[in-house]
Amino acid sequence: MQSYTEENYLKTIYHLAEKTINVQTNAIAEQMQTKPASVTDMIKKLADKGLVDYIKYQGVTLTEIGKNTAIDIVRKHRLWEVFLVDKLNFKWDEVHDVAEELEHIKSIELIERLDEFLGFPKADPHGDPIPDKNGRFAKTQFIKLIELKIGDQGTITGVTQHSSAFLKHLEKLGLTLGKKIQISDVTDFDGSVEILLSDKQVNISREVAKHILISSNGKN
Amino acid sequence: MQSYTEENYLKTIYHLAEKTINVQTNAIAEQMQTKPASVTDMIKKLADKGLVDYIKYQGVTLTEIGKNTAIDIVRKHRLWEVFLVDKLNFKWDEVHDVAEELEHIKSIELIERLDEFLGFPKADPHGDPIPDKNGRFAKTQFIKLIELKIGDQGTITGVTQHSSAFLKHLEKLGLTLGKKIQISDVTDFDGSVEILLSDKQVNISREVAKHILISSNGKN
DNA sequence: AAAAATTTTTAGATTTACCTAAAAATAAAA
DNA sequence: TTTTATTTTTAGGTAAATCTAAAAATTTTT
Structure with a gap:
């Protein structure tokens, strides 16, 4: 089980890894509005837990477990965004911050049922793909x-x-x-x-x- | 703005105050699964913030602000319970723990819209009354x-x-x-x-x- | 390849919410 | 009204996540 903060680090690393192979300390710090020193501390912790691979001064990559955890958070975030827009009539530019909080609610049952309630959407209100419960993304040709x-x-x-x-x-x-x-x-x-x-x-x-x-x- | 933990203390004090006028340290500790010493610490903090009135050894009562804050959390909790049961088909005995997390999502807009989406319910799945956005409870004759x-x-x-x-x-x-x-x-x-x-x-x-x-x- | 610049890490503090153990205040019993 | 029991508080400490300032490693430039 990860803390709220650990989850945010994993998610940030996941997103940064979409652009660069090795994710740098400073990049994480900037993204998370925190200081590089804090990032180093957290990376060590995540490495101890087996969620990232880390070599000093060489940046981090997510392990298989770390990546799956991150994808699960992304899934939750995007499903909540769909809920906010489709059911509560939020505009697509208003949902990010609230989804940022909702993504940390930890109940597998909740997300399964939310997914079903929303009709198993394949993309969030910005068109970003929603992974299924096994972490798989639908192939898309954009x-x-x-x-x-x-x-x-x-x-x-x-x-x-x-x-x-x-x-x-x-x-x-x-x-x-x-x-x-x-x-x-x-x-x-x-x-x-x-x-x-x-x-x-x-x-x-x-x-x-x-x-x-x-x-x-x-x-x- | 209150922390997750502060909100839980306020909510607990609010519920205990429904039974006794002065809420005792030990009662809070038991309810929150923590130690009396921790409760004393937090009570002092809440008193400094003007959320509770506190006299050493005499227990606490919520101030007007503290009470309103607590009622707002109760409102969120109960609305989410309605959502879970009415929309996601949870059973009434399964919703408490998840609602315990959802109640801390802080977006006024979210709760207003959720309330509307649910049809402005007056009671949660256990029959407990849901205060309106001004903190007023509907009169009920049970x-x-x-x-x-x-x-x-x-x-x-x-x-x-x-x-x-x-x-x-x-x-x-x-x-x-x-x-x-x-x-x-x-x-x-x-x-x-x-x-x-x-x-x-x-x-x-x-x-x-x-x-x-x-x-x-x-x-x- | 040495010097300069950048990135990253270490060391040592701080804050929040806890804890244990002991002391102090209050309440109950003899 | 003492003694005993209970409740509450204080004192001192811990773990998580952060910080600043300085040191170390890496990269870039000359």
Whole structure:
């Protein structure tokens, strides 16, 4: 059994490991709003518990057990986000902090039943995949919107940027999850993209287009 | 803002204060599965924060602020219990421990929306009243089943004993919340009560009858 | 490859919520 | 009203998670 804090470390390491193989002390410290010295202390503890592999000065990697634990927390976080948006009508940019707390409630039964109550969703309100109870992620084929060509169609199924500012921006443009879109033009000058969205036309910058995920086979 | 632990102390003091005016150190310690010395420490802290009134050796009482905080936690606890039973199909004897964790999630918005989602329930699955967001309890007129006379009718609306063993026992007898009952006989010998429950007849001991609450005007 | 910069770790403190053991206050019994 | 028992508090200590400041290791630059 892990403490609230240990769980947060595992989750942070898990997310950082999606980008780099060896996760560095400073990166963890920055992500967790704490000091490198505190991170070193905790890493030692997690290593003693067999949750991470750790060589001094060389960063950490999650062990099999550590990774499974982290995935379980991610699962809880994303299921709660679905609950907050689908059942309690929160907006997708309002759910992160509360889910951050709810993810630590430790009852296997609770999560199983919540999963069922929500209809076994495969993705959270930001389009991030929800692992099943065995920690397996559904295979998904997302393409970044920026990679589409003029005339291509698809459905918005995710984002790779979760800041409130970004999500609010998309919300205002009407670019929310599940919306069907078609590319009507790509500006040579600045790479901004013209999108056909049901009836209206919207224009987004290249930067925004980079962070929107599209699938051509419906919601997944 | 209170810590998880401080919230638990306030809640415990609140519940103990329903029975005695001045809450004693030992009573808190027993309830919280901790030592009297630890309780003294925490009481001092709560007194410094203005959440309890405390005179050495004389026990504690909640201040207005302390009481409101405690009621808010009770509100959360009971709303979550309703969620677990009504939406996730938990049995009424399975929800307490999980609700004990959920009650500490601190988001006012979350609880408002949960309350609405559940249809503003007035009582939890054990029949305990749920205060509204201003901390006010709905007036309820419960009678203990033991006080009913032969021929009296009513609806089961609560219990005053929350142990899993007791709740499981009631479950087995079919004496669950909302069930309509009629007293068909009271045994002189041991005070056990014969109950007419839809079609079948059940017999409960005097001890059990003491802990069942009845109302004659439907669910409240 | 030596010097400089960066990253990481160690050492020693602090805070929160506990604990044990002993002392002090209060309540109950003789 | 003493003595005894119970309750409560104090004193001093522990473990978890954090911190600052300084030392050590690694990486980058010259």
